Amino acid sequence: MRKIFILGLIIVAVLATGCDNKQEKDIQSSNEVTGQEMKFEPIGVYRFKDDKTGLYGYMDGDGKIIIEAKYKSAADFEYLSTGYTQAYDENETATIIDKSGKEYLPFGEYRVVSVPQYDLMFFKDDSLKYGVVNLEGERVLEALYDKIEINNEGTIIVTLNNKQGVFDKNVKIILDIVYDYIYQVEDALIVMKEDKFGLVNLKGKELVPINYEEVQIAHSIREGERQIFEVVNSEGKIGFFDSKGKQLTDFLYDKNSPGRGGLIPVLKDGKWGYIDVEGKTIIPFQFDYASSFIDGSAQVVINNERKFINKKGEFIEIEKPSYEINGEKYTIIKEDNKSKVISESGEVLIDNNYTGMSLYDDSIIAINEDMSLILDLKGNILAQSKSLIPIGLDFFIASDKEWEMNGSLIDDKGKILSDDTYVEARGYEEFNRVVVKNSDGKYSVLNEKGEKLLDIEDSASNVTIFEEDLIRVEFNLEEFKWLNIKGELLPRL
Numbered sequence: 001m002r003k004i005f006i007l008g009l010i011i012v013a014v015l016a017t018g019c020d021n022k023q024e025k026d027i028q029s030s031n032e033v034t035g036q037e038m039k040f041e042p043i044g045v046y047r048f049k050d051d052k053t054g055l056y057g058y059m060d061g062d063g064k065i066i067i068e069a070k071y072k073s074a075a076d077f078e079y080l081s082t083g084y085t086q087a088y089d090e091n092e093t094a095t096i097i098d099k100s101g102k103e104y105l106p107f108g109e110y111r112v113v114s115v116p117q118y119d120l121m122f123f124k125d126d127s128l129k130y131g132v133v134n135l136e137g138e139r140v141l142e143a144l145y146d147k148i149e150i151n152n153e154g155t156i157i158v159t160l161n162n163k164q165g166v167f168d169k170n171v172k173i174i175l176d177i178v179y180d181y182i183y184q185v186e187d188a189l190i191v192m193k194e195d196k197f198g199l200v201n202l203k204g205k206e207l208v209p210i211n212y213e214e215v216q217i218a219h220s221i222r223e224g225e226r227q228i229f230e231v232v233n234s235e236g237k238i239g240f241f242d243s244k245g246k247q248l249t250d251f252l253y254d255k256n257s258p259g260r261g262g263l264i265p266v267l268k269d270g271k272w273g274y275i276d277v278e279g280k281t282i283i284p285f286q287f288d289y290a291s292s293f294i295d296g297s298a299q300v301v302i303n304n305e306r307k308f309i310n311k312k313g314e315f316i317e318i319e320k321p322s323y324e325i326n327g328e329k330y331t332i333i334k335e336d337n338k339s340k341v342i343s344e345s346g347e348v349l350i351d352n353n354y355t356g357m358s359l360y361d362d363s364i365i366a367i368n369e370d371m372s373l374i375l376d377l378k379g380n381i382l383a384q385s386k387s388l389i390p391i392g393l394d395f396f397i398a399s400d401k402e403w404e405m406n407g408s409l410i411d412d413k414g415k416i417l418s419d420d421t422y423v424e425a426r427g428y429e430e431f432n433r434v435v436v437k438n439s440d441g442k443y444s445v446l447n448e449k450g451e452k453l454l455d456i457e458d459s460a461s462n463v464t465i466f467e468e469d470l471i472r473v474e475f476n477l478e479e480f481k482w483l484n485i486k487g488e489l490l491p492r493l
Helices: 021-034
Strands: 046-049 056-059 065-071 084-088 094-098 120-124 130-134 139-145 147-150 156-160 163-167 173-179 181-185 188-193 196-201 206-212 214-217 228-232 238-242 263-268 271-276 281-287 298-302 305-309 322-325 328-335 338-343 348-354 356-360 363-367 372-375 381-385 387-392 395-401 404-411 416-428 433-438 443-447 452-455 462-467 470-474 480-483
Touching: 046 480, 120 139, 120 147, 130 147, 139 147, 139 156, 156 173, 163 181, 173 181, 173 188, 188 206, 188 214, 196 214, 196 228, 206 214, 206 228, 263 281, 281 298, 328 356, 338 356, 348 356, 348 363, 372 387, 381 387, 381 395, 395 416, 433 462, 443 462
Parallel strands: 387 416
Antiparallel strands: 046 056, 056 065, 084 094, 120 130, 130 139, 147 156, 156 163, 163 173, 181 188, 188 196, 196 206, 214 228, 228 238, 263 271, 271 281, 298 305, 322 328, 328 338, 338 348, 356 363, 363 372, 372 381, 387 395, 395 404, 404 416, 416 433, 433 443, 443 452, 462 470, 470 480
16 A cells, blocks of 8 residues: 655645544554554455345345344444454344354343453343353353453453452453452553552462552563563652563663663653663663654754664664655755755755655655645646645545645646545545545545546435445444445345
């Protein structure tokens, strides 16, 4: 997928990826944890309603029925979920189903049940108390609790009368229900009791005594990185411990910032420096400010100068981002709050007092005081408007309002693709589709050339693309239908 780099506050960007808001957030969260670009896979199984019976079933992306319409109500399968969802009978009791239609719980027993995590689900009974049931239908915890959370590796945190305790996935008790606060971080539990914090492992062993003012994660917990905790004593000083309870430093520090890439910024005696995950000082305490490391560099302030350092503490110059277009490299530099474009040979190609610039394929997005513009590589203006809002697939809405979508659809060369005024637009890169809504409130689906493929009926309140040939049209929270790109109703009952 193309990445759009937009500088400045005028351009308001929401790069749709063919997901709804929740799906988009799920994708972003996953990328932040793993640092890997994820391959998009459609959900594959979609809820539909049989208008004749009023019952719900599930179909695939071609409209083929996978699970017959037999449920009084049902939930959608979610993107990046565990592959389960809830379905309900005429008495509003619930079961859990997978994408093949297998039912895991008998109807008649549960009105509220969660989607499985580690083969466990919490449920709520008529007494409004919570318990836990497994995928075999066995109640592993009776409904006795005010709240239940199922966390990593099936760890169960229960709340009863404002106190918390912990069970493991086999329902063996880890911590009695006597704590005021419990928070799981991978294979450790931050706990609070009588206003004091400590650290406990998943077997209930105390790693850091529960007599400190605060315990928090101090170093990122991305895959393969070591867990480090900051611990604050009664004097407000910070020491560092690992997830096994090993004390890495004395209580020497006054403040810290999030650690990344093996180094943690810490403040000591009024100066910032860096320690590693073993607690050793790696970069001396000499800075008035020190940021976390990102991509091998960090920003520091020394003698009132803002500079960059590497992980050895050496001052470095941050390379200006460069772009390669048709075999030529171009660089955007900023001097005195103004941007310019320079070729690989050093020739200044554009220097027109723009406050922000970004190269986009073989065009340039530029910003001046009150306008956003698309330029060619010679600086010629191809299009301009109050704001340019990227929607994916090299398309923009050229809006005549600041911070608001209200304008025509154009491509990255400034070509106007439609004379309609659009107030909503969302591109789906994976499916080469765009959904737009004009100023009259009517939705349409376009292709990757901006050509109209399908008009949607006037009463629609939302339109979403789930696959290249699968469109969901919503009318309210409960009423919706599926269409293919020809406008044919799915499934064909």
